[in-house]
Amino acid sequence: MGKPSNRQEQIVAALRQRGTARVAELADEFGVSFVTMRRDVEALARGGRVARSHGVVRLLPTSGNAAPASLTGTVTMIAPGRSAYFAEIVRGAQIAAEEQGLTWNFMACEEDESAGAALDRSAGAADALGTLLSPRWRLPVDVDAEDTAWQPLPAPAQRPAVLVERFAPRGSALATIDAVRTDHAHGVWLALRHLHARGHRRILLAARDDSPTARTIRSAFVTSLADMGLPRIAAPLLSSAGAGRSPDAPVPHLPEAVRTAGATAVLAHSDVDAVNLVQQLHGAGLRVPADVSVVAYDDVIAGMDGLELTTVAPPKREIGRTAVALLRERLERPGPTRHVELLPVLRDRGSTESI
CATH class of the missing domain: 3.40.50.2300 (Response regulator)
Known part of the structure; x- marks a missing residue:
């Protein structure tokens, strides 16, 4: 049996994070054709490292994992x-x-x-x-x-x-x-670097304040803006002070905040709220990404068919x-x-x- 390629080891590493993945999705992520990815998956399956069925691949436990x-x-x-x-x-x-x-x-x-x-x-x-x-x-x-x-x-x-x-x-x-x-501070930095590299300087954060993650993201956003020399503009809260125990509260209308701030891009936490934001922007006549670029945070639903938002994925x-x-x-x-x-x-x- 041949030695596993570096890409095959990277596939295994990706599956350690997720457990399962679609072969087509892996092909897109690794920038190879579906046929090439299928061959890599088949090689890993022959080596007993993964199992595949109906276009889905999952990591198998190895003897080294046994207690x-x-x-x-x-x-x-x-x-x-x-x-x-x-x-x-x-x-x-x-x-x-x-x-x-x-x-x-x-x-x-x-x-x-x-x-x-x-x-x-x-x-x-x-x-x-x-x-x-x-x-x-x-x-x-x-x-x-x-x-x-x-x-x-x-x-x-x-x-x-x-x-x-x-x-x-x-x-x-x-x-x-x-x-x-x-490391959510690193996640915020990834999002801002991505947007900054595309010419965006007025970037708005739309985030809640009702969890440790949300508060870390809000703090890291301010710090990362300063580190990159980007202006700080007012960020709307997706939960008001004292409403921290109501994470399902309706998301406020944000297109006006985007227009008032002159923002060309938005980082939205969570990606459920990002989806709501995109719908609001479309309803207000603002196109994503032609008028406003959007990066979501969490990657829970942002990769589903029909949504496909650029996302920071923990x-x-x-x-x-x-x-x-x-x-x-x-x-x-x-x-x-x-x-x-x-x-x-x-x-x-x-x-x-x-x-």
């Missing part, structure tokens, strides 16, 4: 239960846990449940090994309350935990546990897989607390244009 017999038990993940974004993270963690022969247990995070209460709840799972936790933390006050209320139990009573797609503030008791999240499944790896390392080889950030990528689907 040693000494490690058995239940990994519990607590995360928002009705979030398409977190569903991908949860799926990545579940695949990783099951590949390693561990029992998987998912619990939905309650609306007002503190991290401490969630950790206590997960400790009741049978043969509990530890917890992967994604607190809601809609408002900054939610995090402040955690810092006051939560105190880790002394070892060995305290089961290890990993914060997932969250970092606790420096100095917080929760900052003493392992964590993995997307490595959601790989976040889940890394969380399981951090938990396992904490169990097997205790060491310093690790806070890990994974880089997102920008997927250009044609909703931006040079000016």
Whole structure:
């Protein structure tokens, strides 16, 4: 059997992030023909690394992923239960846990449940090994309350935990546990670099303020504008102050904000809101991308047929897989607390244009 090509290794790396992908989609991403990509996939399938069916390819577990017999038990993940974004993270963690022969247990995070209460709840799972936790933390006050209320139990009573797609503030008791999240500041920089390279200087941010991710994006946007020498223009909030617990609130009408600011491009978080924005722009007679370029953030629905928005895509499944790896390392080889950030990528689907 021939040695796998560099592109085939890149395909495997991409599947580690997503679990599954369409062959046609991979061909577009790697800039090769469908036939070439199909040959690469067939070669990987012959080597037992992937499985393919009806134009879809998925990564297969390898013998190197198998857990040693000494490690058995239940990994519990607590995360928002009705979030398409977190569903991908949860799926990545579940695949990783099951590949390693561990029992998987998912619990939905309650609306007002503190991290401490969630950790206590997960400790009741049978043969509990530890917890992967994604607190809601809609408002900054939610995090402040955690810092006051939560105190880790002394070892060995305290089961290890990993914060997932969250970092606790420096100095917080929760900052003493392992964590993995997307480097959203890098994602914002990717979006602005993409737009700046196409001649855009007046770029508007449309984002909520009702999650740690949204607040990180808003802060990083201001910093990245300054780093690139771009003017800062007023950014409309997609959730008003005090409405942080209402993520499904109607999105305000934004075309007027675009016109008032003289913006030629918009970065919109999330991509669900970006889709609403595009519909509003079209309704106001502004074409995307001819009149206004749009970059979405999250890549939950932006790549679906008929939408195809250029998007910053966090490595959601790989976040889940890394969380399981951090938990396992904490169990097997205790060491310093690790806070890990994974880089997102920008997927250009044609909703931006040079000016």
